[in-house]
Amino acid sequence: KAGVTQTPRYLIKTRGQQVTLSCSPISGHRSVSWYQQTPGQGLQFLFEYFSETQRNKGNFPGRFSGRQFSNSRSEMNVSTLELGDSALYLCASRDSRTYEQYFGPGTRLTVT
Amino acid sequence: TQLLEQSPQFLSIQEGENLTVYCNSSSVFSSLQWYRQEPGEGPVLLVTVVTGGEVKKLKRLTFQFGDARKDSSLHITAAQPGDTGLYLCAGYNQGGKLIFGQGTELSVKP
Numbered sequence: 133k134a135g136v137t138q139t140p141r142y143l144i145k146t147r148g149q150q151v152t153l154s155c156s157p158i159s160g161h162r163s164v165s166w167y168q169q170t171p172g173q174g175l176q177f178l179f180e181y182f183s184e185t186q187r188n189k190g191n192f193p194g195r196f197s198g199r200q201f202s203n204s205r206s207e208m209n210v211s212t213l214e215l216g217d218s219a220l221y222l223c224a225s226r227d228s229r230t231y232e233q234y235f236g237p238g239t240r241l242t243v244t
Numbered sequence: 245t246q247l248l249e250q251s252p253q254f255l256s257i258q259e260g261e262n263l264t265v266y267c268n269s270s271s272v273f274s275s276l277q278w279y280r281q282e283p284g285e286g287p288v289l290l291v292t293v294v295t296g297g298e299v300k301k302l303k304r305l306t307f308q309f310g311d312a313r314k315d316s317s318l319h320i321t322a323a324q325p326g327d328t329g330l331y332l333c334a335g336y337n338q339g340g341k342l343i344f345g346q347g348t349e350l351s352v353k354p
Contacts, residue, residue, distance in 0.1 A: 136286070165342065175287075175332065175344040188341055222286050232277065233342060235286030 134159065136236035138223050144242045150211040153239045157204050157225030163187075164206040165233065166198060169220040178221075181206055210241075218243045246271040246337040250345035257323055258353055265318045265348045267333030274336065276316045278307055281330040281347075323352045 137156045145151050157164050165188075166178040177190040181200035198208040204225075210217055220240050224233040251266050267276065275294045279287035291300050293309035293316060300307045304327075306319040320327055328351050334344045 174346045175334075177341045177343065180341070188339065190341065224286070230292070231275075231336070232289055232292055234289065235279075237284075238286050240284070 136223060136225050136234055138221075138236035138239050140239060141237065142240045142242075144244060145213050146244055147213055147215060149213050150209065151213060151241060152207055152209045153221055153223075153241075155206045155208075155223030155225075155236060157206070157223075158227075158234055161225035161227060161234075162204050163226040163228065164200055164204065165224045165226065166206070166208050167222040167224065168192070169222055169238070170218075175222070178208065213243045215243050217241065246273075246335075246343060248276075248333055248335060248343060248345035250331075250333060250348050252348060253346060254349050254351075256351040256353065259324055260322050261352075263320050263323055263350070265320075265331055265350075266315065267317070267345050268315045269335070270314065271337075272313050274313070276309060276313075276333055276335045277342075278316070278318055279332040279334060281332060282328075287330075287332055320350075323350075325352045325354050328352050 139154045163182045165180040167175050169175045179198050180188040184200045195211045200206045220238045222235050222238045224235045226233045249268050277292045278290045281287040291307045296311045296313045298309045304321045308317045331348045332344050334342050337343050
């Protein structure tokens with residue numbers, strides 16, 4: 133089976149812009165979660181989608197949003213980018229039987 | 245709030261040495277997972293421990309889940325440079341979110 137894929141791998145944006153990141157889960161996995169990883173805060177949960185519905189949400193401002201499509205692919209959007217949004221954004225799909233999560237390689241976002 | 249605390253945060257050792265990484269919480273977890281992450285990549289799941297007192301081995305890596313299911317440890321025997329990376333423990337909190345420890349950055353020098 134192919135693993136979790138994320139596009140793009142690297143992105144440079146300017147403060148105030150918006151960005152959309154994409155994630156394709158492992159075939160058959162219907163749950164997709166997004167995480168933000170920074171050196172200071174570590175890995176922090178953003179949100180989880182299951183069958184196109186947001187099932188769980190972390191403590192992030194409303195500028196962070198996401199959605200999931202009928203084929204389980206997911207996107208996350210960050211509007212009005214701030215310097216502090218610079219991070220590695222990770223997507224993970226979950227095996228519904230074992231609850232084990234499989235991560236993609238991440239999108240490295242740099243905000244200047 | 246359920247938190248996972250890992251120690252040590254940084255570890256730099258010579259090839260061939262043994263080491264142990266700890267993951268502690270004041271809360272009970274139904275299971276804990278261990279991941280390893282290399283720079284620029286996503287975490288890779290190493291193991292899930294489910295039963296209190298459980299010990300799982302993965303080649304030179306030994307994982308243990310505490311009897312009370314509040315803590316876990318990762319022991320590496322005869323570390324090799326290829327073991328270098330960020331080791332993360334994680335568990336599902338009561339709200340169903342997967343929370344992570346801060347990680348242990350391991351550097352194994354040849």
